[in-house]
Amino acid sequence: MIKPVSYVKKLEGKSNTHLIKFDDGYDYAVKYFIAGFEKSLPNEWVAYCLARYLQLPIPYARIVEIPPDFSSQIPGFIESSSNFQFASRYIPGCSNGHEVSHMKEIVNEQQLASIILFDYWLSNGDRTKKNILLREEEDEKYHLWIIDHAECFGSYNWIGEEVEDLPVKILKSATHQLMAQFVKDESAFYEALKVIQTLPNFLIEEVISLIPEDWQVSEAEKKILSQYLIRRRKKILPHILKKYMAREYLPLHSAEKSKEEEEE
Numbered sequence: 001m002i003k004p005v006s007y008v009k010k011l012e013g014k015s016n017t018h019l020i021k022f023d024d025g026y027d028y029a030v031k032y033f034i035a036g037f038e039k040s041l042p043n044e045w046v047a048y049c050l051a052r053y054l055q056l057p058i059p060y061a062r063i064v065e066i067p068p069d070f071s072s073q074i075p076g077f078i079e080s081s082s083n084f085q086f087a088s089r090y091i092p093g094c095s096n097g098h099e100v101s102h103m104k105e106i107v108n109e110q111q112l113a114s115i116i117l118f119d120y121w122l123s124n125g126d127r128t129k130k131n132i133l134l135r136e137e138e139d140e141k142y143h144l145w146i147i148d149h150a151e152c153f154g155s156y157n158w159i160g161e162e163v164e165d166l167p168v169k170i171l172k173s174a175t176h177q178l179m180a181q182f183v184k185d186e187s188a189f190y191e192a193l194k195v196i197q198t199l200p201n202f203l204i205e206e207v208i209s210l211i212p213e214d215w216q217v218s219e220a221e222k223k224i225l226s227q228y229l230i231r232r233r234k235k236i237l238p239h240i241l242k243k244y245m246a247r248e249y250l251p252l253h254s255a256e257k258s259k260e261e262e263e264e
Helices: 040-053 109-121 160-165 174-181 187-197 201-209 219-263
Strands: 004-010 017-022 027-031 061-065 084-089 132-138 141-146
Touching (some): 027 040, 040 061, 040 201, 109 141, 109 187, 109 219, 160 219, 174 219, 187 219, 201 219
Antiparallel strands (some): 017 027, 027 084, 061 084
16 A cells, blocks of 8 residues: 655645645545545545546546554644545646636547436536546647546435435536537437446445445445445436436537537
8 A cells, every 4th residue: 555755735625635645656635534524535435436447537546544643744634533545646737627718629528428427327416617627638628537526426424315315307517518518429428328337236336345444334325325326327327318418418519500500
């Protein structure tokens, strides 16, 4: 397991996240387990593992153990009840969605439909422009990464059966709209659904079983979360996709087409 070697700075946001250099030579955004945000780290871990399996553009991450004597030296540190934290590798040279005003192209556009559907699968209502990273590869052409999945499954402090009662609704996300503009073929969404639905059940269960014990997810909650993900992708996600296409994607591209015809 990698070890922390030096503290860099505190990162923006309401969660207890700090930039720390580790002995593998990389900087990581380390999110600490703290009271009031008990499900933040479990949410991050599950989302990360599933996103990596689906080959979505998410920074490399891992569970790390940080000694209390290192953490105690962090300015303004909020005490954590766990030695295990979630660390996401820092990608230099990036801007968030609010910081980029002109964008001609997203170079990894083939992944965008999968990102949108992934958010619906995990009930992630926090895909804001702050929760994407954009790195300019050429003039106004960007590579996009997704970050911060602390509020999947409804919140960062969900409890047990609350996951089973999450509403099924279309998310009002300007970031989803931004990404959808670059998805030119609607079949990309149906291909993404097919891939999500063929992900092995045992993989979902294994990912959830690896949540550290001191992250306070009970065995009953792990079972509920596994069943939720398995059931939602088969029985609920197809209906959500149908609504999303009718209410968001198709009207967006219809409006773009009309605008292009007017300009001609």
